Amino acid sequence: MGIIAIEDLPARLEGGRTLAGLDLGDKTIGVAVSDRGLSFAHPRAVILRKKFSLDAAALLAQLQKDNVGAFVLGLPINMDGSEGPRAQKSRAFVRNMAGITDLPFVLWDERLSTVAAERTLIEMDFSRRKRAGKIDSAAAAFILQGVLDRLQSLDPRDRTEPDSPPAA
Numbered sequence: 001m002g003i004i005a006i007e008d009l010p011a012r013l014e015g016g017r018t019l020a021g022l023d024l025g026d027k028t029i030g031v032a033v034s035d036r037g038l039s040f041a042h043p044r045a046v047i048l049r050k051k052f053s054l055d056a057a058a059l060l061a062q063l064q065k066d067n068v069g070a071f072v073l074g075l076p077i078n079m080d081g082s083e084g085p086r087a088q089k090s091r092a093f094v095r096n097m098a099g100i101t102d103l104p105f106v107l108w109d110e111r112l113s114t115v116a117a118e119r120t121l122i123e124m125d126f127s128r129r130k131r132a133g134k135i136d137s138a139a140a141a142f143i144l145q146g147v148l149d150r151l152q153s154l155d156p157r158d159r160t161e162p163d164s165p166p167a168a
């Protein structure tokens with residue numbers, strides 16, 4: 001399906017569907033999934049990247065049991081607001097995923113998400129070694145929680161139906 005606006009998410013998540021958050025890295029994909037009430041983000045196991053077809057299959061298999069209705073992908077925007085090579089890799093990932101799944105994607109500014117996730121893990125007294133294995137999924141949960149919080153603040157009148165054009 002490709003990219004949709006955050007305002008279009010509620011219609012895609014009806015019937016108890018969940019939302020998956022992704023933090024795309026060169027070596028891993030951090031994964032988190034919301035609860036059915038769309039209130040809390042829960043980290044899942046990271047996916048070790050090999051090649052796109054294997055990564056996509058592993059991701060879809062991992063999330064199948066969670067009744068996922070859409071993805072949130074962290075978009076690594078530079079501090080000056082521009083998009084660099086990492087943002088282009090994220091957009092290419094969405095284009096490639098659109099060829100194998102009908103689930104839509106929302107792109108979410110992920111600036112400083114890994115820093116915030118690492119601070120949280122430090123506050124939880126995780127050792128450096130344990131943090132290394134959990135940081136990507138913690139960042140995915142941080143990204144997803146930002147979207148869940150934003151969804152809670154949306155005015156229902158701002159939402160569009162799945163096939164209608166966005167409000168002008």
